[in-house]
Amino acid sequence: MTTASSADHPTRRDFLFVATGAVAAVGAAATVWPLVSQMNPDASTIAAGAPIEVDLAPIAEGQDIKVFWRGKPIYISHRTKKQIDEARKVAVSSLPDPESDEQRVKAGHDQWLVVIGICTHLGCIPIAHEGAYDGFFCPCHGSVYDTSGRIRQGPAPSNLPVPPYTFVSDTKIQIG
């Protein structure tokens, strides 16, 4: 790069150049951090994503509601006895994404299915109470989910995810 004739102190010169280059590189890397970090959700978005409470009392058996949490639709289904039985009859090992119905609901609240209503294929919203398994049917590319929200047929690779939630009381859940 340079033709500087400081052959007397080649090591000292090299050290200076390397040190300057290294410090400049560290500075450049540190500058990139805030420029990228600003793309993450800002503080108000994070605060707005706080847990929400949902009252289950008005949902009759066989009905379901859609609520939004962090901008995502959450299906809350009050399943009938028949639907629960259907979900539990099937051999878990035969499923594309093996998971038992018991793993997907809270013990003692077997009738309540809470899933994030976003198709695991490419993010469309499946329609409830449709499809061959009485669960969810995604109109975009034909993925079919059962009454436990598990993928049974179609291009989606995995089951509808269960959001973090807890029962505050028998008729109230907190999502998040």
Add this chain to the structure above:
Amino acid sequence: MSGPSDFQPTNPALKWIERRLPIMGLMHSSFVAYPTPRNLNYWWTFGAILSLMLGVQILTGVILAMHYTPHADLAFKSVELIVRDVNYGWLLRNIHASGASMFFFAVYIHMFRGLYYGSYKEPREVLWILGVIIYLLMMATGFMGYVLPWGQMSFWGATVITNLFSAVPYFGESIVTLLWGGYSIGNPTLNRFFSLHYLLPFVIAGVVVLHVWALHVAGQNNPAGVEPKTEKDTVPFTPYATMKDMFGVSCFMLFFAWFIFYMPNYLGDADNYNPANPGVTPAHIVPEWYYLPFYAILRSIPNKLAGVIAMFGAIIILAFLPWLDSAKTRSSKYRPLAKQFFWMFVVVCIGLGYLGAQPPEGIYVIVGRILTVCYFAYFLILLPLLSRIEKPRPVPNSIADDVLAKSGRKSATMASAVIALLVAGGLFAGSVQDARAEDHGASPPGQKWSFSGPFGKFDRGALQRGLKVYKEVCSSCHGLSYVAFRNLADAGGPGYSVAQAAAFASEYKIKDGPNDQGEMFERPGRPADYFPSPFPNEQAARVANGGAAPPDLSLIPKARSYKRGFPMFLIDFFTQYQEQGPDYVAALLQGYEDKAPAGFNLPEGSYYNKYFPGHAIKMPKPLNDGQVTYDDGSPATVAQYAKDVTTFLMWTAEPHMEARKQLGLQVFVFLILLTVLLYFTKKKVWANAH
């Protein structure tokens, strides 16, 4: 001039590309092998500094546009949310806002350098004119950018500047309506200014490419003003010019960082922290400092059209400089008369800048007219005359001779350049301070604040007590609408835990809805909620308070200021004093007097306050001794209340102040290290060039 490059990559893949698109050869011949005069001084590094500033402004601008909302009702708030909520949003905004000032500061030095060394003379006329075009584009871009935060100064600056076009005979009104997209400045104006503010920097970048192209055709001018003749007169651009430029850039970044981290509001106007109000013009409308000389020229001329012509003429005249000054000698170093008049011209420009910030009355107008005449006389009379009568000193035979002649006294040049830069920076920067020539009452006494200075931190106790004072006293009339309950648990804030902030929030009733029945309802506050405002709308606030709506307090210590005057504003730049706002707020709260002084006519429903501008304030004395009970044993006095609530409000105005100062320290340590290393690297690289 760089001929066709003989650069050939060795890597076969790069070779393949190079044969089809010789871009590496272009880069090599333009920025590596390009011969640069060996006698360039540090004034020449401002070209690199300006390239950097353009890059910084475009990068931070694109990022800010990701978070900004160009709507008249939301713009002001969205800027506040950037500063408060976006990760490093405060940093990006400070960089972009003070970056505009740094950009102009650098361009003025770059222009004065061109003026002094005759860089506009044959064969560099087109290069110079492209520079004038860039400068005009910068002014348009800077102006439109200043409108975007939609504060009081944004709004009224936009009004005044767009109204300049109404001076055009016959078509004036139509042009202004066209610019506004309405019958007055409003949302359509803001939207188009945003669009153009985003577009113009890329136009600037395009013209910069032409500017650099023209530069590389004509070759760089140099302090001696003689063209390079032999190889001995030049050095390759890399590493010589690159290292020198990088060192210059690094020094400039230190100056820049001083504003970003320690004086972010020094160059701004406190009034721009008040949201735009089409019904009230601020007492003194003043543009940003970089327009002040031209603003002074505008105001010096009593005729509207003539004033506008003079103002634009003052810029356009620069484009004719190559023909106004026909002297054969380029550099003023060898022109004894031109050199003296150049410095007088610099003083005239700074003088005009100072006057542009003063109220247009009395002596200021007269001096303004004299300096306006001087400004034009320099170009129209002096330069043409000098080129005919002046006897220049002999110029050196070659650049190499020039280098040899001055090698004895070269170490002083850099030091003097840096000093001159700092002083000029202080002066330029300082001239804007007088812009805040509000007609305030007595100057508020300076208080000692825990948060002042480069290591300042908020006093947690004061923040907590101040919150109590706000809640029990101020909140009955004043909102705090940019502050959310969750902020009470933020780092650098009052130091509450998340649970405490949630508990505090739950004491408030927040209106929410509609619910499934379509009705609005009240629920307990959550951390994500904002402090509720005491009045549903401005009209309700007005009618309940004797006609004066109590302002929202979120930003009040940044939105209020008072005149510091000369030379305090210069000293403030070095001492980092920027507590005019808190001093004023604390003084106002204690400035009530039971009886107005004899002869003062206090209007009905007003109260006398020593520090309020005009002294008649609609707010009754808000604080009395013993009114708020403190749990920590602090004295329950008005002085203590005032100090605590002002500290609290300073935090609400700038919740990330501690982060700003902390990061500033780290950046300074880093930049000083880098600058020192670059200085020695540059010295090593240049060791054999002298």
